[in-house]
Amino acid sequence: MRTQRTVPTQRSATIDRLLQDRFEISQPDTQNSQAHGDTLTAISDGLVALLKEYYGRGPTRVKSYFQDDLVVCILRGGFTRVEETLLEGGRGSAVIEQRMEFQELMRKRFEDVVEAATGRNVIGFMSGNQQDPDLMCEVFILDPTDLVA
Numbered sequence: 424m425r426t427q428r429t430v431p432t433q434r435s436a437t438i439d440r441l442l443q444d445r446f447e448i449s450q451p452d453t454q455n456s457q458a459h460g461d462t463l464t465a466i467s468d469g470l471v472a473l474l475k476e477y478y479g480r481g482p483t484r485v486k487s488y489f490q491d492d493l494v495v496c497i498l499r500g501g502f503t504r505v506e507e508t509l510l511e512g513g514r515g516s517a518v519i520e521q522r523m524e525f526q527e528l529m530r531k532r533f534e535d536v537v538e539a540a541t542g543r544n545v546i547g548f549m550s551g552n553q554q555d556p557d558l559m560c561e562v563f564i565l566d567p568t569d570l571v572a
Contacts, residue, residue, distance in 0.1 A: 462541055463487045463489055465540035466487040466494060466537055466541075467485045467486065469537075469539070469540065470485065470487075470498065470536055470561065471485055471498070473533065473536065474498070474501060477525070477529065478525075480501055480503060481498075482499055482559070483499060483500030484498070484499040484500060485497065485498045489541065491568075492543075492564055492565040492566070492568040493563070493564060493565070494563040495561070495562050495563075496560070496561040496562075497558065497560055498558070498559040499558055499559075501557065502557055506518045510554060515554050519552050519553075519554070522559070526552075526561070527550070533548065533561060533563075534548055534563065537563045537565075541565060543565040544565065545563045545565060546564055546568065547562075547564030548561070548564075550562070
């Protein structure tokens, strides 16, 4: 009979101290964590609302990330019926091209959502799409940053 090994789910206090010293890990501040969560929710909800308003339907799933001067939003699902028809007809490149044009046209609106949520200026915006699985990725660079001189 095979025995199953149990892995501890909590680190020891010594390991936590070593990790904090080595990697400058700080303990979560619940007030700051709540504010960070509110920012992420505002970004996700704002981008989904824009897509729903202008596409007629929005993504089915969304997750946003915000660290330092970088905001990344991953959106899944949400092809319109027209886009689905084009995909089924082998015209996937037309769907990607149309989405890229749309996202460039919507650039200022997307940036406004992120600026309102973070209280910082967006100085860079990049967007990407793929078909299978249906994903959109919106990347925002915030001011100030040491990436751009």
